[in-house]
Amino acid sequence: MGESDATDEPGRPRGLDRRARRRQETIEEILDIAVDVMSEHGVNGLTLAEVARRLAVQPPAIYKYFPSLGAVYDALFKRGATENLVVLRDAMARDEPGLDALTAGLEASGRWVLQNQALAQLLFWRPVPNYEPSPEAFAPSEEIASRQQQAIVDAVSAGQLGPEALKDAG
Numbered sequence: 001m002g003e004s005d006a007t008d009e010p011g012r013p014r015g016l017d018r019r020a021r022r023r024q025e026t027i028e029e030i031l032d033i034a035v036d037v038m039s040e041h042g043v044n045g046l047t048l049a050e051v052a053r054r055l056a057v058q059p060p061a062i063y064k065y066f067p068s069l070g071a072v073y074d075a076l077f078k079r080g081a082t083e084n085l086v087v088l089r090d091a092m093a094r095d096e097p098g099l100d101a102l103t104a105g106l107e108a109s110g111r112w113v114l115q116n117q118a119l120a121q122l123l124f125w126r127p128v129p130n131y132e133p134s135p136e137a138f139a140p141s142e143e144i145a146s147r148q149q150q151a152i153v154d155a156v157s158a159g160q161l162g163p164e165a166l167k168d169a170g
C-alpha cells in the first residue's frame with residue numbers, strides 16, 4: 001500500500017502515492033530531455049535512444065513510460081499547447097474583452113513561441129512526417145482558437161472591428 005501525498009508542494013500532483021509521483025516525475029524528466037534534444041537536433045531529430053542515453057537508462061526502459069516515439073511527440077504537443085493556452089488565457093483575462101484582450105493574448109502567445117521554439121515548431125510547423133496530434137493533445141489548441149474567435153466577436157460587438165472580421169475569424 002502506498003502512502004498518500006497530502007502536501008501541496010508546487011509542481012507535485014496532489015494525492016498520488018510515492019510510486020505514482022515518481023513515475024510522473026520520470027515522465028516529466030523524459031519530456032524535458034526530449035525538448036532539449038529537439039532544441040539541439042531539430043524537432044525531427046528526436047530519438048528515444050538519445051533520450052535514454054541522457055536519462056542514463058537503456059532505450060527499452062523508456063517504453064515503460066511511452067509506447068512509441070509518437071507518444072512522446074503527443075505528450076510534448078499537449079504540453080506545449082497547454083502552456084501556450086495558459087499564457088494566452090492569462091493575458092487575455094487582464095485586458096478588456098475585445099481587441100485589447102485579443103492583442104494581449106496574441107502578444108503573450110508570441111513571447112511563448114520565442115521562448116519555446118522547439119515546442120512551437122511541433123505545434124505550428126509540423127516538422128515530423130506522419131505525426132498528427134491525438135484529439136486529447138489537440139484540445140488545448142482548439143480552446144485557443146475558440147478564445148481568439150470569441151475575442152473577435154467581442155471586438156465586433158464593441159465596434160472595434162467591422163462585421164467582416166467575423167467572416168475571417170473562422
